[in-house]
Structures are given as structure tokens and as C-alpha cells.
Amino acid sequence: MSNTDLPLESVPLSLYVHLPWCARKCPYCDFNSHAARGVIPEREYVDALIRDLEFELSDAGESRPLRSIFFGGGTPSLFSGAAIGRVLDAVAARLKFANDIEITLEANPGTADAANFRGYRAAGVNRMSIGVQSFDPAHLAALGRIHSGDEARRAFAMARDAGFDNLNLDLMFALPQQTQVQALADLHGALALQPEHLSWYHLTLEPNTEFAARPPAVPDADTAADMHDAGCALLADAGFAHYETSAFARPGLQSRHNLNYWRFGDYLGIGAGAHAKRTAGKDLRIERRARHKHPRTYMETAGTAEAIQERRVLAQDELPFEFCMNALRLHDGFIAEQFESRTGAPFSALSPMLAQALRLGLVEPPATDAVRPTEAGRRYQNRLFELFL
Amino acid sequence: MNLANIRNFCIIAHIDHGKSTLADRFIQYTGGLEEREMTAQVLDNNPIERERGITIKAQAVSLDYKARDGQVYQLNLMDTPGHVDFSYEVSRSLQACEGALLVVDASQGVEAQSVANCYTALEMHLEVLPILNKIDLQNAEPERVADEIEQVIGIEATDALRISAKTGLGVAEVLEAVVLKLPPPKGDPAGKLQALIVDSWFDNYLGVVSLVRVINGRIQKGQKIKVMSTGKDHEVSMLGVHTPKRVFKDALETGEVGFVIAGIKDIFGAPVGDTLTQAINPCTEMLPGFRKIQPRVFAGLFPVDAEDFEDFRDSLSKLRLNDSALQYEPENSTALGFGFRIGFLGMLHMEIVQERLEREYNLNLITTAPSVVYEIVSGDGEVRRIDNPAELPDGSEFQDLREPIITARVLMPHSYVGPVMQLCMEKRGVQKNLRYLGAQVQLEIEMPLAEVVLDFFDRLKSVSRGYASFEYEFTRFQTADLVRLDVLVNGDKVDALASIVHRDASYTRGRDLCERMQEVIHRQQFDVAIQAAIGAKIISRSTVKALRKDVTAKCYGGDVSRKRKLLEKQKEGKKRMKQVGSVEIPQEAFLAVLGVDRKK
Numbered sequence: 001m002s003n004t005d006l007p008l009e010s011v012p013l014s015l016y017v018h019l020p021w022c023a024r025k026c027p028y029c030d031f032n033s034h035a036a037r038g039v040i041p042e043r044e045y046v047d048a049l050i051r052d053l054e055f056e057l058s059d060a061g062e063s064r065p066l067r068s069i070f071f072g073g074g075t076p077s078l079f080s081g082a083a084i085g086r087v088l089d090a091v092a093a094r095l096k097f098a099n100d101i102e103i104t105l106e107a108n109p110g111t112a113d114a115a116n117f118r119g120y121r122a123a124g125v126n127r128m129s130i131g132v133q134s135f136d137p138a139h140l141a142a143l144g145r146i147h148s149g150d151e152a153r154r155a156f157a158m159a160r161d162a163g164f165d166n167l168n169l170d171l172m173f174a175l176p177q178q179t180q181v182q183a184l185a186d187l188h189g190a191l192a193l194q195p196e197h198l199s200w201y202h203l204t205l206e207p208n209t210e211f212a213a214r215p216p217a218v219p220d221a222d223t224a225a226d227m228h229d230a231g232c233a234l235l236a237d238a239g240f241a242h243y244e245t246s247a248f249a250r251p252g253l254q255s256r257h258n259l260n261y262w263r264f265g266d267y268l269g270i271g272a273g274a275h276a277k278r279t280a281g282k283d284l285r286i287e288r289r290a291r292h293k294h295p296r297t298y299m300e301t302a303g304t305a306e307a308i309q310e311r312r313v314l315a316q317d318e319l320p321f322e323f324c325m326n327a328l329r330l331h332d333g334f335i336a337e338q339f340e341s342r343t344g345a346p347f348s349a350l351s352p353m354l355a356q357a358l359r360l361g362l363v364e365p366p367a368t369d370a371v372r373p374t375e376a377g378r379r380y381q382n383r384l385f386e387l388f389l
Numbered sequence: 390m391n392l393a394n395i396r397n398f399c400i401i402a403h404i405d406h407g408k409s410t411l412a413d414r415f416i417q418y419t420g421g422l423e424e425r426e427m428t429a430q431v432l433d434n435n436p437i438e439r440e441r442g443i444t445i446k447a448q449a450v451s452l453d454y455k456a457r458d459g460q461v462y463q464l465n466l467m468d469t470p471g472h473v474d475f476s477y478e479v480s481r482s483l484q485a486c487e488g489a490l491l492v493v494d495a496s497q498g499v500e501a502q503s504v505a506n507c508y509t510a511l512e513m514h515l516e517v518l519p520i521l522n523k524i525d526l527q528n529a530e531p532e533r534v535a536d537e538i539e540q541v542i543g544i545e546a547t548d549a550l551r552i553s554a555k556t557g558l559g560v561a562e563v564l565e566a567v568v569l570k571l572p573p574p575k576g577d578p579a580g581k582l583q584a585l586i587v588d589s590w591f592d593n594y595l596g597v598v599s600l601v602r603v604i605n606g607r608i609q610k611g612q613k614i615k616v617m618s619t620g621k622d623h624e625v626s627m628l629g630v631h632t633p634k635r636v637f638k639d640a641l642e643t644g645e646v647g648f649v650i651a652g653i654k655d656i657f658g659a660p661v662g663d664t665l666t667q668a669i670n671p672c673t674e675m676l677p678g679f680r681k682i683q684p685r686v687f688a689g690l691f692p693v694d695a696e697d698f699e700d701f702r703d704s705l706s707k708l709r710l711n712d713s714a715l716q717y718e719p720e721n722s723t724a725l726g727f728g729f730r731i732g733f734l735g736m737l738h739m740e741i742v743q744e745r746l747e748r749e750y751n752l753n754l755i756t757t758a759p760s761v762v763y764e765i766v767s768g769d770g771e772v773r774r775i776d777n778p779a780e781l782p783d784g785s786e787f788q789d790l791r792e793p794i795i796t797a798r799v800l801m802p803h804s805y806v807g808p809v810m811q812l813c814m815e816k817r818g819v820q821k822n823l824r825y826l827g828a829q830v831q832l833e834i835e836m837p838l839a840e841v842v843l844d845f846f847d848r849l850k851s852v853s854r855g856y857a858s859f860e861y862e863f864t865r866f867q868t869a870d871l872v873r874l875d876v877l878v879n880g881d882k883v884d885a886l887a888s889i890v891h892r893d894a895s896y897t898r899g900r901d902l903c904e905r906m907q908e909v910i911h912r913q914q915f916d917v918a919i920q921a922a923i924g925a926k927i928i929s930r931s932t933v934k935a936l937r938k939d940v941t942a943k944c945y946g947g948d949v950s951r952k953r954k955l956l957e958k959q960k961e962g963k964k965r966m967k968q969v970g971s972v973e974i975p976q977e978a979f980l981a982v983l984g985v986d987r988k989k
Contacts, residue, residue, distance in 0.1 A: 275948040379914075
């Protein structure tokens with residue numbers, strides 16, 4: 001089977017918009033973010049985004065409706081409601097929106113502004129993700145965050161007031177010097193706000209970050225694992241389903257945008273350093289692209305092929321890994337048909353790896369055509385993914 | 390070329406004492422290569438040789454030198470392997486020469502390997518010309534080192550040339566001395582052909598190429614020749630010399646050195662030390678000194694991925710085309726599957742083979758700890774040899790067990806005698822002789838080879854801060870009280886982790902081994918129990934606690950490349966791991982037995 005058998009219409013499409021500036025760069029963050037010096041060139045950047053989108057669509061037209069849009073950063077909440085509105089209008093003028101489209105914007109409690117929040121909502125944003133990370137002043141300081149726990153609570157209330165009925169909180173655990181009691185206190189703090197969704201990440205010291213250069217004293221692996229187990233139990237009791245490695249949601253309120261990544265859907269990516277994955281061309285090849293990371297270079301080149309810093313067509317033999325390292329993050333895994341329709345490769349391409357995973361007890365025995373990670377498969381996820389390399 | 394105008398010589402030097410630099414200077418000086426053709430260290434043309442600064446295969450260059458007497462001389466410089474593992478190869482190179490330059494770093498002094506090679510050269514009646522190199526260095530002490538050469542080696546060195554191969558100082562005088570002080574070859578140009586095979590290697594395009602020294606007669610293109618040890622006849626298709634560029638000729642005359650290609654399929658058809666003669670009316674006597682090479686150290690090598698076994702077999706046979714010392718036979722380990730038991734000349738040889746297999750043939754291999762050969766005498770007096778610890782039967786099943794003993798000579802400055810002696814005693818050494826030679830001391834000691842294989846080189850280097858040098862030769866097999874130390878991983882005996890140790894050290898070894906294994910085996914999805922046992926008795930244990938979680942928390946949806954790199958790196962780290970039962974055992978664990986003493 002070749003990629004030409006891939007029915008493009010069955011691959012859902014999303015859009016990622018990267019807004020690269022932050023008030024200040026956090027020491028653990030390895031995303032493409034740049035400390036804003038003075039005023040953000042908001043108008044200029046939005047112009048660039050629109051040119052970039054235009055270019056992206058001129059390259060190969062797009063008839064599929066968008067299922068979701070995600071404004072990520074950096075700190076998107078540094079942008080005004082009007083600016084976000086301009087972006088969304090420009091997108092709407094060029095692409096169809098699915099009826100139930102999910103449009104998320106990331107906000108930092110330290111830059112929360114009621115008027116902006118109302119502006120986002122008015123512009124069509126219907127979900128907000130608030131980067132709380134912790135409620136504990138010592139841990140917030142260690143993480144270099146620009147806000148307090150109370151400010152996070154206020155930002156949450158502000159979002160509710162602005163009309164957002166679908167809110168996510170980002171939290172982290174295994175923070176410098178954190179105890180299990182403190183980690184659970186953070187979760188209690190988050191639950192008290194009654195969000196629809198929680199992203200609860202194990203803090204990792206990523207290369208090329210301040211933390212990598214000067215590693216803080218974080219809890220050891222066993223302590224972190226205890227925190228994780230206790231936290232998962234707590235969230236389950238609170239009615240949150242653990243549906244992906246670090247994602248927890250109330251029933252029916254999973255993040256559609258992230259689900260699309262994990263289910264190996266397509267996504268356009270505009271903005272500095274934005275990554276995209278798209279099935280396109282006569283032979284329906286899957287291509288990954290990344291835009292220039294630096295905002296200045298990006299703005300200068302947006303609208304031309306120059307803005308693309310990296311492009312890579314996935315080879316047939318990369319598809320098992322590319323697909324599985326996403327799909328097996330989901331507790332429900334995937335079904336055979338999904339693999340075939342998203343990659344164009346036959347399910348049998350996975351057979352040797354799945355057989356090995358089964359032997360190692362990392363996936364459930366194949367009762368139906370679903371492939372699901374076991375408890376061990378979730379715990380030793382990297383092991384599982386490695387099998388597909 | 391007239392015999393009187395030929396000089397065949399080699400350079401004896403310790404690693405880093407400047408042999409290759411001097412050889413390069415000769416080539417430059419005599420115009421063997423244009424300036425732009427010189428890559429540093431022309432003679433060591435295998436990348437591993439160049440990186441390690443050692444020579445594995447012998448090479449020779451033929452240089453035309455116009456001496457001060459106005460005559461042109463043919464200088465044939467033989468390169469010699471410079472390591473204790475390759476002493477037989479060295480002796481063959483020396484046999485092809487009438488003279489040797491002993492190059493000594495004037496800032497360092499004489500060291501054991503050079504001394505050993507020098508003795509061999511003197512025994513073979515070579516004229517040895519001492520040369521003090523690196524006199525441009527500030528800490529050069531030519532007087533002291535000259536004195537040392539006289540004391541240690543016993544040759545006149547007061548007038549030794551003082552040079553710097555690096556700057557070129559004195560190089561011209563060396564060339565003159567080669568002509569004036571080294572004797573020309575003897576031999577009978579009209580006699581029957583006798584040529585010594587100094588080295589043979591396999592060339593993908595030419596087949597087997599042999600470096601030969603014509604002792605008597607001449608060898609020419611189209612001639613039918615006989616390889617005396619095999620009795621096989623071949624026709625010479627090409628011959629010539631390296632200048633160091635390859636130059637084809639019609640004949641090599643008595644006294645000359647050059648290469649011969651004669652349609653020989655593999656290097657076993659032209660073994661080092663063998664004699665070439667004419668096929669018709671051949672001579673009857675082989676040149677002296679030929680012998681079959683005996684590997685002393687054995688290790689099991691296993692492909693990490695069982696599917697690579699056939700590739701591994703192919704690679705070994707290819708490698709063997711160029712390495713007649715390499716011996717191997719299939720080995721089946723319950724823990725590691727199918728692989729090969731490979732015999733090596735010594736530890737360096739083993740490292741080189743391993744590196745080449747991985748680098749040039751792209752194989753992923755697990756190497757077991759090297760072992761020596763033991764002799765077992767069974768109840769009925771029958772003697773058999775084992776080279777694999779896992780094969781050692783229970784003590785009740787044999788009458789006697791013997792291990793190989795070597796005689797080692799360690800040369801070191803006075804101040805290190807104490808620590809070196811202590812190390813040798815710890816390694817079950819028996820002192821035979823201690824000689825004070827100027828600033829240096831020579832310790833002669835008998836030791837079990839097994840202890841040398843263990844970690845002696847590294848320890849010697851560290852206790853003497855690198856100043857002690859070492860060479861050895863096999864002496865005899867000797868009865869010893871030895872036991873097999875088994876290692877059990879999660880209750881299963883892992884044959885590839887077995888080692889043979891002296892009974893007195895067995896408990897300490899067992900304990901250290903468990904500790905080290907605990908350090909090198911990564912945490913897995915379950916607890917891993919490690920036990921050391923002698924027979925049915927567990928003498929030590931340790932546990933690698935289970936890993937709780939191995940997860941990448943955040944996967945920035947859009948960008949999979951970073952995550953991919955991370956996993957690839959993790960997987961790369963596991964390349965040298967072998968799944969034994971359900972436990973992943975890394976390469977280091979198999980070599981842990983070598984390092985158990987090092988922690989002290």
C-alpha cells in the first residue's frame with residue numbers, strides 16, 4: 001500500500017499559531033520564547049501571520065474544515081483581543097471552520113487582563129489554558145514565574161467572567177525541593193477552581209535551558225513516581241479521566257487540539273518556530289515543516305518560502321514511530337483503521353513492533369483491533385516508543 | 390642495485406618517541422613524496438593506527454638517497470609494529486634488516502618495549518644505531534639518556550646522534566650514518582630464490598600482497614614461485630616497491646625489499662615469516678624463525694542483534710584476510726546466543742579487532758571478559774585446554790588445573806619500584822630479578838597471564854604515572870588453585886559472566902563483582918537480583934531496584950523531532966546491551982569482572 005491510498009478528507013486538520021514573546025523567559029522552558037523588550041510589534045507580527053497563512057495555502061489549497069485552533073507561546077495573552085480577532089478573521093476568510101471548532105489560547109496569570117480576556121472571547125476563542133504551574137510561592141519563585149498563586153486564581157475567575165466555560169490549568173510536579181504533600185496541595189488548589197481540564201506535567205530538565213545549565217535539586221525518580229501515583233489517584237477521585245500521559249479531563253472535555261496531535265492528524269503551523277504536519281501533494285506525502293524561530297527573521301520572511309526553516313517528508317519506515325509515539329500516549333491507544341487512514345501504511349507495518357511490545361507486556365493483548373498501552377506501557381512509555389524506532 | 394648500495398633498516402622506538410615523524414622526514418628529505426602529498430605520518434595508513442599512534446601492519450618504503458660520497462643508495466626503511474602483542478611480527482621485520490635505528494625520546498628515556506625489541510635486534514646480529522630525538526625540548530637530557538642506553542641495552546651511545554625529527558635538525562646526519570654505519574645486505578644474487586615474507590595483507594583489488602625481503606637470488610614478474618610452508622606454486626603477476634607511492638618493477642634483486650602479488654587468495658597462503666622460493670628447482674631450506682601464531686587471550690563476541698550473526702561471520706572472515714593472528718570458532722552461549730570465541734595475541738590486539746568490527750563493519754557487539762587458556766588434566770592423565778571459563782568443570786572432575794605463566798619485565802624510574810612491586814605481588818607475581826640500570830630499574834617477574842589480562846596495564850600505568858613500561862613472554866603452564874565464579878541474574882546462571890579466579894581471591898572478587906554489576910546494570914521494570922556463586926554456594930548478592938517510571942512528560946505536540954532525538958539517544962545507549970532472559974545487561978557488565986580490583 002502506498003500513500004496514494006490515503007483518503008485526505010479523513011485526516012482532520014487543525015491550526016497552530018505561535019506567539020513567541022514572554023514577559024520573561026522561565027528557566028525550565030525550552031519552547032520557542034523570547035523575552036519581550038519594550039512593546040511587542042503586535043500589528044507587524046499579526047500581518048506576518050496572515051501573510052504566512054496565505055503562503056501556506058497558496059502552496060497547496062485546503063478544503064478541509066479546521067477542527068481546532070491553538071494560540072500557543074510564548075505568552076499569547078500578551079496580545080490584545082483585537083489582534084487575536086484579526087488573526088481569527090483572517091483564518092476564517094481563508095478556511096472553513098468545523099461547527100464545533102475548539103479555539104484555545106494560552107494565558108499567563110501574570111499578564112491576565114479582563115478587557116483582553118473579553119476581547120479573546122468576543123473574537124471567537126472558546127477555550128483558555130492558564131499556565132499556573134504551582135500555587136506555592138516558593139515553587140513559583142524557583143520556576144521563575146511572574147505571578148503568585150492568588151494571581152492565578154484571579155486570572156481563572158477573570159476567564160470565567162469573560163465567558164469561558166472550557167478552561168485548562170497547566171500544573172507541574174517534581175518541582176525543586178517539592179514534597180508529595182506540596183504537590184498534592186497544588187492539585188487540590190487547582191481542583192478547587194473546578195476547571196474542565198488539567199495538564200499535570202512532570203518537570204523535566206530540558207537541554208538548552210537555564211535549569212539544564214544549573215540543575216536545581218528536584219525530587220529523585222522514586223519520589224516523583226510516588227507523587228505521580230498519588231496525584232493520579234486524587235484526580236481520578238475528583239472525576240478527572242487520565243486520558244494521556246499528562247492530560248486529565250472531565251468527561252467529554254478532552255483537548256481536541258492536542259488529541260489531533262496525538263491521533264496523528266494534520267495541522268498547519270504559522271508563527272515563529274511553529275511546527276506543522278500536513279498530508280499534501282499529488283502523492284499525499286506527509287511533510288513536517290518548521291518556521292524560523294527568531295521573531296525578527298520570521299517577520300521578515302513570512303509570506304515566502306524563506307520563512308520555512310526546515311521541511312522533511314516522512315519516509316515510509318518512519319511512519320510507525322511517528323504515529324505510535326503520539327497515539328500510544330493516549331490511554332485508549334488507537335485502532336488499526338486509524339493507523340492506516342492517517343499514515344497510508346498497512347497496519348501490518350506495526351506487527352513486529354507490536355509483537356515485541358506484547359511480549360514485554362507494554363500493550364494489551366489484541367482482543368479487538370485496538371492497540372492500547374498497558375499500565376506498564378504507560379509507566380515505561382519510552383521503552384514502548386523505542387520499539388518503533 | 391648493487392648490494393653495497395643497499396641499506397635495509399628499521400626504527401625501534403616507543404610510542405610517541407618520534408618514529409613516524411622521523412620516517413616522514415626521511416621521505417621528505419629524499420624526495421619520496423612531493424610536499425603536498427605528505428600527510429602526517431605516511432606509514433601508519435590505517436586510521437586506527439594513526440589515531441593510536443601505533444603500527445599494526447608492517448610497511449616498507451624504498452628511498453633513493455644521494456649520499457655525500459656522491460653515490461646513490463637505496464634505503465629500505467621497514468616499519469615495525471610497536472607493541473608487545475605483536476612481537477613475532479617485529480622479529481620478522483627485524484630479520485629483513487641489517488641495521489636498526491634505536492630512537493629514544495631524550496626527554497623521557499628508554500622503555501621496556503624498545504629494550505625488548507633492541508635485544509631481539511642484537512640477537513639477530515643487527516647493527517643498532519642509537520639516536521636521541523626531541524633534543525629541541527627544554528627538558529631533554531641527552532647525556533642522561535645516552536648513559537641509560539649504555540647501561541640498559543649495553544651499546545655504545547656516547548656519540549649517539551642528537552636530533553629533532555620535528556624540526557628536522559640532524560636528520561641529514563642520520564641518513565649519512567645509515568649509509569656509513571649500517572652494513573649492506575649479504576646474499577647470493579646468483580643463488581636460488583629465497584625471500585622472507587615480512588608481512589602479507591589483503592587488498593580488495595590486488596588480492597594478497599606480500600612484503601618480502603629477497604635474501605638470495607632474484608624474483609621477477611611472470612616467475613613461478615613456491616610458498617614453502619604450504620608447498621603451493623603461484624605465478625608472480627606484479628611486484629614493486631613503495632616510495633611510498635606504489636611503483637611497479639620487473640624484478641626485485643638480492644638484498645632488496647618490495648611487494649609481490651602472485652594470485653594468492655588469502656593471507657594464510659602467504660603467512661608472515663614464511664619463505665618464497667622458485668617453483669622449479671626450489672631451495673630446500675626455509676629461512677629460520679617461521680612459526681605459527683598462538684593466540685593467548687580469548688573472548689566471546691556476540692552480536693547484540695541475533696540477526697547480525699551471519700554479517701558477523703562475514704566480517705570476521707574479511708578481517709582475517711588481513712590478520713592471520715585472528716582465530717575464531719563459533720560459540721553458543723545460553724545467555725548471549727550465537728557468536729564467536731575469538732583468540733587474540735593480547736589485549737591491544739583484542740581492542741583493535743573489536744574496534745574494526747564495529748567501525749568498519751558497523752556491527753553491534755557484546756564482548757565477554759577476556760580469558761586466558763587453561764590446561765585441565767583429567768583423572769586419566771589426559772590434558773585438554775579450555776579458553777572459556779564457562780567450560781571449566783567441577784573440581785572433582787579433574788586432577789590438575791594449570792594456568793599460563795608469563796615472564797614480565799618492567800622498566801621504571803627508581804621512585805616507582807615500591808608501588809610497582811606491590812602491584813605485582815597483588816597480582817600473584819614472583820620476583821625473579823631486580824636490576825638497577827642508571828636511572829632506571831628493571832624488574833623481572835613471573836605472573837599469571839590471567840592477572841595481566843585483568844587490569845594490569847591500567848593499574849601499572851596509574852601506579853607509575855605512566856613511567857613504567859612493560860613487556861612479557863609466555864613461559865609455562867603451572868598448577869594453580871582456581872575456581873569458577875558464576876554470576877546469576879534473577880536466579881539464572883549467565884554463562885558469559887563466568888570467570889576463573891584464584892580461590893584465595895574468590896570471595897573478594899565475588900563481592901566486588903556484585904557491587905559493580907549493580908552499578909552498571911540499569912534499573913529496569915522489575916527488581917534485578919545479582920548473585921555470585923562458586924559451585925552451588927552463593928557467596929555474594931546485590932539488587933538493582935526496579936525503575937518506577939520512564940516517561941517523557943511533555944510532548945510539544947507540534948515538534949516531534951526533539952522527542953525523537955531523545956529516544957534515539959536512549960536507544961543508542963542500549964545498543965551495547967543484551968537481553969538475557971528478561972533483563973537488559975549492558976556491555977560494561979560483561980567486562981565488570983575486569984574492573985573489580987580497580988575500585989580499591
